[in-house]
Amino acid sequence: MPELPEVETIKRVLEPQLRGCMIQSVKVPRPEVIAHPDAADFCAALAGQKIRGMDRRGKFLQIIMESGDTVILHLRMTGCLLAAPKDHPAEKHTHVVFCLDNDVEVRFSDTRRFGRLWLQHAGEADTFSGRELLGPEPFDEGMTAEYLQSALGKSRRTIKACLLDQKKIAGIGNIYSDEILFSAKIRPDREACSLKKKEWERLAETIPASLSFFIEKNRITPAAYLKSKGQDYRNTPFLKVYGHEGEPCPTCGTPLRKNVIGGRSSVFCPKCQK
Numbered sequence: 001m002p003e004l005p006e007v008e009t010i011k012r013v014l015e016p017q018l019r020g021c022m023i024q025s026v027k028v029p030r031p032e033v034i035a036h037p038d039a040a041d042f043c044a045a046l047a048g049q050k051i052r053g054m055d056r057r058g059k060f061l062q063i064i065m066e067s068g069d070t071v072i073l074h075l076r077m078t079g080c081l082l083a084a085p086k087d088h089p090a091e092k093h094t095h096v097v098f099c100l101d102n103d104v105e106v107r108f109s110d111t112r113r114f115g116r117l118w119l120q121h122a123g124e125a126d127t128f129s130g131r132e133l134l135g136p137e138p139f140d141e142g143m144t145a146e147y148l149q150s151a152l153g154k155s156r157r158t159i160k161a162c163l164l165d166q167k168k169i170a171g172i173g174n175i176y177s178d179e180i181l182f183s184a185k186i187r188p189d190r191e192a193c194s195l196k197k198k199e200w201e202r203l204a205e206t207i208p209a210s211l212s213f214f215i216e217k218n219r220i221t222p223a224a225y226l227k228s229k230g231q232d233y234r235n236t237p238f239l240k241v242y243g244h245e246g247e248p249c250p251t252c253g254t255p256l257r258k259n260v261i262g263g264r265s266s267v268f269c270p271k272c273q274k
Contacts, residue, residue, distance in 0.1 A: 001174075002079070003175055004059060004172065005214040005215045007061060007075070007171070008215050009218040011054050011056045014222075017104065018054060018083065018100070019053050021050070022048065022049070022100065023048070023050075023051065024101055025099045027097040029095055033095045033113060033115060034118075035129070036120075041119075042119050046069070046071070049066070050066045051066070057131055058134045058137070058166060059074060059166075059170075059171055059173070060131050060134075061073040061075070061081065063106075070119070071119055073108065073115070074116055075115050078110055078111040078115070079109070080229065082109070082225075082229065085105075090109075091107065091109040091229060093110055094108070095108055096108040135151070135170050138172065139211075147204075148203055149200045153195065155192040158188060158189050158190060158192070158261050159181065159190050159191070159192045159195065160177055163180065164177055169207070175242045178267050179239060179241065182269065183240075187274060188266040189266070241256055241268060249271065254269055254271040256268065257270050
């Protein structure tokens with residue numbers, strides 16, 4: 001599933017291409033991916049609207065119209081968003097197409113069809129996407145050791161599970177929780193309530209630093225992003241522990257171990273992460 005660094009990369013690649021363009025029409029071959037309102041109203045409301053820009057909230061993408069209307073998109077497991085020339089071959093599982101006035105199409109494809117789109121009208125409360133339930137962004141000024149200890153420090157859940165709780169911190173998923181905890185030298189199966197003040201301080205420093213590092217490593221040109229079909233920009237070579245079970249720890253050489261924590265796999269170093 002794309003996590004915050006991947007969603008931020010998509011926004012940075014597509015936003016300059018979409019800004020200022022007008023949506024001439026919207027095609028929805030798979031109406032079930034439109035979660036609010038129904039597909040017909042979704043298409044009718046967006047036709048003729050001009051795009052002001054894009055934004056990101058947690059793992060959600062937002063395409064913002066000059067009218068104040070907002071298309072909210074969650075990629076879920078296999079979703080992908082591409083901006084392609086009209087004559088560029090479409091992906092097999094393309095479910096929504098925004099036809100722009102510059103002969104570019106914004107295409108949402110999704111092999112497993114878990115991804116969803118919502119249209120929030122200007123002034124309408126978002127009671128449908130779940131976006132309003134999100135906790136603060138990892139880059140917010142309030143993402144401090146004090147906030148983390150207050151929000152998570154009384155929980156008997158593992159610190160790994162706490163980092164995955166989108167109501168506490170928006171955007172962190174399975175991959176980057178492992179990377180963050182490795183950098184902070186904290187075992188993922190530790191109960192959150194067992195963390196000490198210095199560990200909360202390390203975590204508060206590591207969360208934005210780690211995510212910023214991976215966003216930078218994801219950097220890609222629009223042409224390369226389109227050529228890769230929105231798939232090959234991920235920073236796999238820079239992951240230190242995730243996906244490296246049994247390999248030597250990059251810090252101490254101890255074989256990395258994998259545990260299943262709350263139904264999610266987690267890789268860590270048993271020596272470096274106490």
